[in-house]
Amino acid sequence: MTRIQKRNRKVILEAALEVFSANGFRGSTLEQIASAAGLSKPNLLYYYPSKEAIHLELLNGLMDTWLAPLRAMDPDGTPRDEIMRYMRLKLEMSQQMPRESRLFANEILQGAPRIGEGLSGDLKTLVDEKAAILRNWAEQGQIAPVDPYHLIFSIWALTQHYADFDVQVRAxxxxxHDPYTEAGKHLEMLFERLLTP
Structure with missing residues (x-):
């Protein structure tokens, strides 16, 4: 692939991210993406055969990025430090990647038609692995007894809310107000109290 082809693919993905995160998959068109990318529709179709192909590439790339902080949770680390680091990283991602968060949320709200297998495969495997670590920490008395799955869900919900519902939060x-600074302080207090044995 030439340098120009790589650049055009990157431009298309950036434009598609903007369009999909604003309009959802169903509300987005190839024409909108091409226009946002500054390309003609035939030129866009040279790089991607369909709207679905663009959307899937964005989602697949996002899944790797989205799960990296959870993968980094170290079973040999200090439990509360590891959990709090994960929460802070998820909040930072919401602040720095709000379009990606909304893209993912829209896919899930539609029933995950393009990434359903990944959710019940790689995602579930990773969450099961980390839930076992959290359960072990709780059994050893290093953190308060909490349901490990619902702890992970709570971190997802309480951090991604700030990206997915940004307009509501700011209104x-x-x-x-700086929603993210205030949220960071609040969530640290919340999870510190929850996790203290």
Whole structure:
């Protein structure tokens, strides 16, 4: 692949991310993506055969990025430090990657038609592995007894909310508030209290 081809693919994916995160998969068209990329539709189709192909490439790349902080949870680390680091990384991702968060949320809300196998395969395997670590920490008394799966779900929900519902969060807080700084402090307090034996 030439340098120009790589650049054009990157431009298309960036444009598609913007369009899909704003309109969802069903509300997005190849014409919108091509326009946002500054390309003609035939030129876009040279690189990707369909809207589905673009969407799937974005989702597959996102899954790797999205799961990296969970993969990094170290079973030999200090339990509360590892969990709090994971929570902070997820909150940072919501702040730095809100479009990606909304892309993923839209896919899940539609029933995960393009990544369903990955959810019940690689994602489930990873979550099972980390849940076993969390359960072990709780059994050893290093953290309070918590349901490990629901702890992970809670971290996902409480961090990604700030990206997925950004308009609502900012409307309710009003001007002069930094949602992410305030959220970080609140979530640290919340999870610290939850995890203390």
């Amino acid at each position: 309710v807080l009003g001007e002069g």
